[in-house]
Amino acid sequence: MRRICWNGTCLEVPADWDPLALGLAEMRLGPPGASVLSVKWTPIRGGFSTEKHFRKIARAFAGDGEAAREDWRADAAGQAETSGREVLPYVWRTGGESGLGAVVHDTAAGMGALLQARTDDRAAARAWLDSLQLARPGFPREFEVFDIRAEVPAGFDLESFFFKPGHFGLTFARGREQLVLERLGPADVLLQFSTLALLAGARWPDLTLSVASEPCSLPSGHGLEWSATPGPAARLAAALLRRRPYSRLRVWHEAEANRILVAAARAPSPLDAARFDAVCRSYVTLRTRETHG
Amino acid sequence: MSLFGRAKRTAERPGLSREEALAAAPVRSLSVSETASDEGMILGYPATVTPWFGALARRLGLWDGRPMIRRLRLDAMGCTVWSWIDGRRDVRTLAAMLAERYTLHPREAEASMTAFLRELGKRGIIALRPAADRSG
Numbered sequence: 295m296r297r298i299c300w301n302g303t304c305l306e307v308p309a310d311w312d313p314l315a316l317g318l319a320e321m322r323l324g325p326p327g328a329s330v331l332s333v334k335w336t337p338i339r340g341g342f343s344t345e346k347h348f349r350k351i352a353r354a355f356a357g358d359g360e361a362a363r364e365d366w367r368a369d370a371a372g373q374a375e376t377s378g379r380e381v382l383p384y385v386w387r388t389g390g391e392s393g394l395g396a397v398v399h400d401t402a403a404g405m406g407a408l409l410q411a412r413t414d415d416r417a418a419a420r421a422w423l424d425s426l427q428l429a430r431p432g433f434p435r436e437f438e439v440f441d442i443r444a445e446v447p448a449g450f451d452l453e454s455f456f457f458k459p460g461h462f463g464l465t466f467a468r469g470r471e472q473l474v475l476e477r478l479g480p481a482d483v484l485l486q487f488s489t490l491a492l493l494a495g496a497r498w499p500d501l502t503l504s505v506a507s508e509p510c511s512l513p514s515g516h517g518l519e520w521s522a523t524p525g526p527a528a529r530l531a532a533a534l535l536r537r538r539p540y541s542r543l544r545v546w547h548e549a550e551a552n553r554i555l556v557a558a559a560r561a562p563s564p565l566d567a568a569r570f571d572a573v574c575r576s577y578v579t580l581r582t583r584e585t586h587g
Numbered sequence: 588m589s590l591f592g593r594a595k596r597t598a599e600r601p602g603l604s605r606e607e608a609l610a611a612a613p614v615r616s617l618s619v620s621e622t623a624s625d626e627g628m629i630l631g632y633p634a635t636v637t638p639w640f641g642a643l644a645r646r647l648g649l650w651d652g653r654p655m656i657r658r659l660r661l662d663a664m665g666c667t668v669w670s671w672i673d674g675r676r677d678v679r680t681l682a683a684m685l686a687e688r689y690t691l692h693p694r695e696a697e698a699s700m701t702a703f704l705r706e707l708g709k710r711g712i713i714a715l716r717p718a719a720d721r722s723g
Contacts, residue, residue, distance in 0.1 A: 312694050326694060327605045441692045459699035480689035483664045487626060552690040581690070 298323060299436040299443075301452050302429025303335055303407070305422055313439050318452055335407040335428055342406050344382035344397040351384070351395070351408075359388025366394050366416045367423070378402040381423070386410070394419040403428040434576075437464065441551070442477050443583055445576035447569055470538060471565075475577055476556040481547055484554060490518050493554070494545045501543040501558055510544055512574060514555070514582045517546025523564070538562050544574050551579035603717075609679040609697075610718035613672045613704055619712050620656075621669075628666045630659045632712050659710060664689070668703055672713060678704065 296309045300321045307323055314329050315322040324330035355361040364385045380399040395410040405428040411419045429435055434445040442462060450466035450473055462477040478484055484493060495502045502520050510519040524532060524539035532539035538560040545556050557574045559565050620631040633654040644650035661669055671681055678700060686696035707713045
């Protein structure tokens with residue numbers, strides 16, 4: 295089994311599964327080429343009725359299939375409900391497919407979720423449902439997808455992301471403050487004719503230009519950091535032009551995993567160095583995490 | 588996004604299935620030339636000229652009808668993969684070799700490999716030989 299976390303929502307799935315599609319509040323998981331499990335979630339403000347949302351689902355299936363209430367969680371008997379979570383399980387079929395689903399209302403997290411599986415394996419679906427954890431307000435958001443893991447401070451919302459071969463990127467925002475996490479690889483190819491300083495200068499010129507770099511060290515590797523603190527004139531210009539003059543960039547090489555990790559922050563006011571450092575320390579490749587614990 | 592909207596069913600695509608594509612073996616074109624460069628290798632390959640463009644270029648005296656050679660620069664990673672293409676190894680094997688060589692995530696290696704081979708295929712530098720052809 296492996297744990298997959300995306301934007302604060304985590305669950306335990308078979309080891310050969312990966313995200314096949316990701317949205318800001320949605321993920322589809324399965325082995326390569328076969329989407330088996332879909333999870334969607336949203337914060338709940340005000341009242342929430344699992345029954346009412348199930349009726350919506352049933353209507354959506356009404357065209358060429360059906361969804362019917364059925365508790366496929368053997369011996370579940372209100373176990374989840376007592377832990378502050380209301381679950382409405384159902385079975386569905388459409389066309390030649392059938393599967394299991396559940397509407398979830400996590401009152402502690404203040405979240406509603408829909409889990410839908412293309413399987414009739416009730417034990418497996420029960421295990422996925424039981425392992426489902428939704429982001430709680432005020433807690434850091436966990437990310438553990440493909441080969442990276444990170445914890446982002448509460449309040450930072452995921453704005454955009456990409457997962458291209460060799461280049462992953464996640465961008466978060468809290469007000470006008472921006473946090474960016476990137477992963478580049480393979481490091482031995484990128485650094486064959488370059489250095490971390492040259493690479494950072496070419497890829498993030500706005501964060502490195504006329505800023506001196508300093509060596510930095512993390513448990514997962516060594517690297518460089520650029521920290522820009524503007525003078526009074528630059529602060530005034532930034533305020534007038536609504537720029538973010540305070541910035542911090544840390545680029546480090548995880549030699550064992552053959553990756554380069556990058557964390558960058560931009561803000562209109564002085565950055566919290568301890569918080570930035572905590573983000574960097576939480577941001578690792580799974581390979582390095584397994585090696586160093 | 589509708590929270591409880593039903594997942595859209597993916598449309599069926601014509602052509603090779605994922606499994607068939609991964610089982611196919613890339614084969615190099617005989618008309619491709621290799622030149623070593625400082626940071627890797629340059630592949631020379633004959634450019635495909637559309638008939639209307641060829642006719643226009645000839646009329647304007649811009650082209651004498653000889654094959655036009657285009658160049659594609661490969662970096663170190665591209666050179667490594669190019670050296671593995673022997674007409675026998677299938678795409679799945681090449682992706683696994685890539686993942687092993689550069690410690691890549693298997694899905695990332697597969698995506699990199701398919702994107703690279705697609706680029707080579709679009710230029711006519713390689714062709715894919717289906718598994719059925721090799722076994723037969």
